[in-house]
Amino acid sequence: MSTLPALLGQRLRRDWLQLVLWIAGIAALGGVAASAVTTTFGDETERAGVLALTATAPAILIFRGTPNGADAGPFAFFLIFAFLALMAGLMSTFLAVRHTRAEEEQGRAELVGATPAGRVLPTVATVVHGVLANAVVGLAVAGAFIAGGFEVAGSLTTGAATAATGVAFLAFGLFAAQLFRTSRAANTCSVAFVLGAYVVRGIGDATGTYSDDGQHVTPSWVSWLSPIGWAQRTEAFAEDDLVPLLLPLGFAVLLVGLVFAFQSVRDQGASVLAGGRGRATAGPVLSSGTGLAWELSRGAIIAWAVGALATGLLATSLTPLIDQIGTEVPAVAQTLEQMNPGGSLGQALTATFFSIVGILAAAAALQVVIRARQEEAHGTAELLLAVPLSRTRWLVGYLVIGALAIAAILVTAALGAVIGAQRADDPAQAAGDAIEAALAQFPAALLFLAIGLVLFVYLPRLTIALSWAALGALAVLGVFGDLLAPPEWMADLSPFTHSPIPIGDDIDWTGGFWMLGLAAAGSVVAVWSMRRRELAPGG
Amino acid sequence: METVVSTHGLVKRFGRVTALDELDLEVTRGEVHGFLGPNGAGKSTTIRILLGLARATAGEALLFDRDPWRHAADLHRRVAYVPGDVSLWPNLTGGEAIDLLSRLRGGTTDRAAYATRKQRLLDAFQLDPRKKGRAYSKGNRQKVALVAAFATPADLYLLDEPTSGLDPLMEQVFNREIARVAAEGSTVLLSSHILSEVEELCDRVSIIRAGRLVESGTLAELRHLTRTEVAFVHEPGREHEVAALDGAHDVRIDSGRIRFAVDSDRVAGVLPALGALGVQGLTITPPSLEELFLRHYGDDVAEVDRSGGDGSSADRAGTDSVEARA
Numbered sequence: 118m119s120t121l122p123a124l125l126g127q128r129l130r131r132d133w134l135q136l137v138l139w140i141a142g143i144a145a146l147g148g149v150a151a152s153a154v155t156t157t158f159g160d161e162t163e164r165a166g167v168l169a170l171t172a173t174a175p176a177i178l179i180f181r182g183t184p185n186g187a188d189a190g191p192f193a194f195f196l197i198f199a200f201l202a203l204m205a206g207l208m209s210t211f212l213a214v215r216h217t218r219a220e221e222e223q224g225r226a227e228l229v230g231a232t233p234a235g236r237v238l239p240t241v242a243t244v245v246h247g248v249l250a251n252a253v254v255g256l257a258v259a260g261a262f263i264a265g266g267f268e269v270a271g272s273l274t275t276g277a278a279t280a281a282t283g284v285a286f287l288a289f290g291l292f293a294a295q296l297f298r299t300s301r302a303a304n305t306c307s308v309a310f311v312l313g314a315y316v317v318r319g320i321g322d323a324t325g326t327y328s329d330d331g332q333h334v335t336p337s338w339v340s341w342l343s344p345i346g347w348a349q350r351t352e353a354f355a356e357d358d359l360v361p362l363l364l365p366l367g368f369a370v371l372l373v374g375l376v377f378a379f380q381s382v383r384d385q386g387a388s389v390l391a392g393g394r395g396r397a398t399a400g401p402v403l404s405s406g407t408g409l410a411w412e413l414s415r416g417a418i419i420a421w422a423v424g425a426l427a428t429g430l431l432a433t434s435l436t437p438l439i440d441q442i443g444t445e446v447p448a449v450a451q452t453l454e455q456m457n458p459g460g461s462l463g464q465a466l467t468a469t470f471f472s473i474v475g476i477l478a479a480a481a482a483l484q485v486v487i488r489a490r491q492e493e494a495h496g497t498a499e500l501l502l503a504v505p506l507s508r509t510r511w512l513v514g515y516l517v518i519g520a521l522a523i524a525a526i527l528v529t530a531a532l533g534a535v536i537g538a539q540r541a542d543d544p545a546q547a548a549g550d551a552i553e554a555a556l557a558q559f560p561a562a563l564l565f566l567a568i569g570l571v572l573f574v575y576l577p578r579l580t581i582a583l584s585w586a587a588l589g590a591l592a593v594l595g596v597f598g599d600l601l602a603p604p605e606w607m608a609d610l611s612p613f614t615h616s617p618i619p620i621g622d623d624i625d626w627t628g629g630f631w632m633l634g635l636a637a638a639g640s641v642v643a644v645w646s647m648r649r650r651e652l653a654p655g656g
Numbered sequence: 657m658e659t660v661v662s663t664h665g666l667v668k669r670f671g672r673v674t675a676l677d678e679l680d681l682e683v684t685r686g687e688v689h690g691f692l693g694p695n696g697a698g699k700s701t702t703i704r705i706l707l708g709l710a711r712a713t714a715g716e717a718l719l720f721d722r723d724p725w726r727h728a729a730d731l732h733r734r735v736a737y738v739p740g741d742v743s744l745w746p747n748l749t750g751g752e753a754i755d756l757l758s759r760l761r762g763g764t765t766d767r768a769a770y771a772t773r774k775q776r777l778l779d780a781f782q783l784d785p786r787k788k789g790r791a792y793s794k795g796n797r798q799k800v801a802l803v804a805a806f807a808t809p810a811d812l813y814l815l816d817e818p819t820s821g822l823d824p825l826m827e828q829v830f831n832r833e834i835a836r837v838a839a840e841g842s843t844v845l846l847s848s849h850i851l852s853e854v855e856e857l858c859d860r861v862s863i864i865r866a867g868r869l870v871e872s873g874t875l876a877e878l879r880h881l882t883r884t885e886v887a888f889v890h891e892p893g894r895e896h897e898v899a900a901l902d903g904a905h906d907v908r909i910d911s912g913r914i915r916f917a918v919d920s921d922r923v924a925g926v927l928p929a930l931g932a933l934g935v936q937g938l939t940i941t942p943p944s945l946e947e948l949f950l951r952h953y954g955d956d957v958a959e960v961d962r963s964g965g966d967g968s969s970a971d972r973a974g975t976d977s978v979e980a981r982a
């Protein structure tokens with residue numbers, strides 16, 4: 118059969134650059150984390166100290182994993198695996214939706230479906246393509262660890278665990294593509310599932326039981342609900358047990374089976390969940406370009422805001438736990454005190470969680486700009502710009518909604534933090550800290566909005582890829598900077614590095630004001646240049 | 657007469673592709689102007705430049721005597737547009753999309769009147785406004801754009817293949833709407849591949865090819881440029897008498913009939929001679945727009961055929977050919 122190779126070749130030709138970037142990014146993150154273990158957390162006693170710290174404040178495990186001893190290998194796996202699996206998951210679900218639902222939605226699947234390839238073979242090709250991509254991810258991750266001087270067996274286990282989780286998410290992406298009629302809905306559902314898997318396993322890890330020496334954790338049953346949680350059970354570098362990987366792989370086989378079952382009965386272009394009938398007339402919001410921008414972005418903004426609310430809740434509800442450490446493990450308190458001079462441990466934790474909120478806010482803002490690009494590529498912007506609505510006013514609508522999205526994310530996060538602070542010793546103080554921390558994230562998020570707008574005006578066809586890449590890279594630099602220890606100039610590139618740190622009494626807001634100025638300048642340039650920009654249709 | 661649309665030496669390049677090559681186009685107020693040309697000739701590109709969605713590389717394009725690139729939003733108060741390939745918002749219903757576009761065009765200030773106009777059009781086009789974007793068939797997506805265009809009065813309608821995908825019944829509805837807006841004094845620029853539609857609706861047509869204007873005028877004027885087909889029952893020897901007639905070309909014998917072409921402005925002059933010959937079963941067929949087009953569109957085809965080395969079109973059609981006026 119020559120059809121399958123042809124379909125596969127088409128997918129590889131279309132995706133290779135994107136996949137190379139994803140895979141290089143994932144492997145680089147693994148490699149950098151591996152080398153950070155030996156540089157930042159140099160010796161075993163230091164690492165044992167960090168693990169002991171997590172035993173007193175298990176919430177830290179939400180962002181990491183399950184400790185498995187203070188040896189370099191298990192410690193590296195603990196630090197970074199969940200994040201590698203998350204990235205492989207995002208890569209895989211986007212890949213799955215891109216070649217299935219998106220193709221159907223655009224009507225291209227129909228062209229292929231009318232050839233001897235038929236309706237089902239393209240999905241087979243996507244499965245093969247996605248599995249191959251994840252195999253390469255696994256090899257690249259293993260290679261990165263081996264290159265970092267880690268044991269071969271453990272490195273291979275880490276790679277296999279990453280790839281197996283990626284395949285599970287690939288299957289979920291294919292499944293979501295069957296459920297929804299639009300690629301947008303399928304992507305949203307898949308991303309929510311991947312992030313959910315990350316958080317669910319975080320909760321399971323944080324509520325796990327510690328061994329007597331405080332160096333090992335057995336996660337609670339909650340982690341068994343998450344494909345990332347399954348793969349963590351391989352306990353790479355400690356047990357190197359590949360059996361748990363049968364779970365993500367079995368999950369994938371089951372879902373792919375369902376996908377083919379659905380596809381063999383449904384029509385081309387139809388979905389399992391049918392869209393209902395809507396309203397015959399438009400509501401009052403749909404009276405302006407800005408109103409439409411809101412209508413199109415609302416769902417995404419609400420989704421990001423829910424994440425922000427949860428992050429805000431965690432940021433302060435954990436403060437009592439953290440404050441205990443100060444009394445119980447003085448050495449740890451000393452280290453944290455050194456890292457954040459002048460502030461309390463609670464403030465440090467709040468600031469850390471709010472740097473995550475800053476990323477959520479920037480992501481929401483970028484998604485609004487990306488919606489503008491999608492409107493343009495999809496052809497609907499043309500309908501709108503043929504009415505008395507100037508290109509500039511149209512773009513200003515997205516600027517306004519983007520700023521609104523940032524405000525909404527920060528406000529809900531602050532709200533969550535205020536609610537979470539009720540259990541703290543000094544609720545008013547904790548709530549005040551959180552509100553300052555939220556405010557501190559505003560400039561960096563606005564700067565990302567401006568970056569997105571400038572990309573949209575000058576490089577319309579690359580807006581989507583470059584926006585996410587910029588956010589991903591700069592967020593890793595800014596927030597995981599301590600862990601990765603990049604050169605200073607590189608860390609300085611990231612807006613998040615310059616966010617004011619609301620710890621202690623005299624907070625330096627200078628970086629914030631600079632970023633506000635840059636954001637304003639960038640937005641003005643983008644809006645002004647839009648006057649001279651043609652519509653750039655998709656392609 | 658007031659000019660509503662005019663372009664002079666309009667050039668548009670996409671990289672190395674020249675989509676418009678010094679195009680001159682003129683549409684005067686109140687006319688329904690057909691805009692014709694083969695695929696890729698540059699019709700959509702021209703309309704997009706006229707809407708200020710794309711910028712001319714060189715030359716001039718004017719809408720109501722103003723530059724559409726610089727005054728797009730202002731000019732659009734007087735313009736309605738239907739794209740050739742309508743995309744709708746996946747999460748908005750057809751009704752919502754129509755309302756949004758109408759509000760932006762300022763057509764809803766008198767709500768009751770707007771509601772009446774919209775309902776009349778929804779009924780006429782038999783469109784269900786409650787479905788969401790992708791749930792519409794191609795023709796129904798086209799109808800959403802048509803309803804949005806006609807629900808708010810405009811001075812100029814820029815329509816890019818507006819009936820592609822419509823069923824014949826809906827084409828009738830569309831024709832009635834064009835007749836209505838034309839009667840109200842609006843101007844229409846209608847790009848189309850459906851020649852019967854152009855023939856029925858348009859006062860004037862412009863034909864472009866490879867980004868250049870090749871013909872422009874009223875249908876009657878264009879018809880003069882082509883030949884009328886005359887045929888009658890064949891009797892031996894007649895072909896030579898016909899070939900001797902002034903203005904007759906391409907005389908041939910085809911399934912028992914003599915056929916020949918006459919310059920359209922000389923048909924009257926040929927009739928007495930035919931009468932004198934006492935011909936039977938006479939038919940006179942004026943040139944169809946189809947032939948007009950094939951003449952312009954078909955140059956490339958003819959070029960290829962010629963280089964193939966054989967003779968006239970009659971030969972290719974497999975009929976006997978007699979050299980006229982030997």
Ligand SMILES: Nc1ncnc2c1ncn2[C@@H]1O[C@H](COP(=O)(O)OP(=O)(O)OP(=O)(O)O)[C@@H](O)[C@H]1O
Nearest residue numbers: 670673674675693694695696697698699700701702
């Ligand atoms: N964005 C673009 N980038 C590159 N080339 C383009 C672009 N838009 C149009 N073209 C080219 O310009 C030429 C004119 O295209 P246009 O769409 O105007 O043709 P058209 O007359 O509308 O054809 P059709 O009858 O098929 O609709 C074509 O050669 C096309 O390939």
Ligand SMILES: [Mg+2]
Nearest residue numbers: 699700740816
């Ligand atoms: Mg066209």
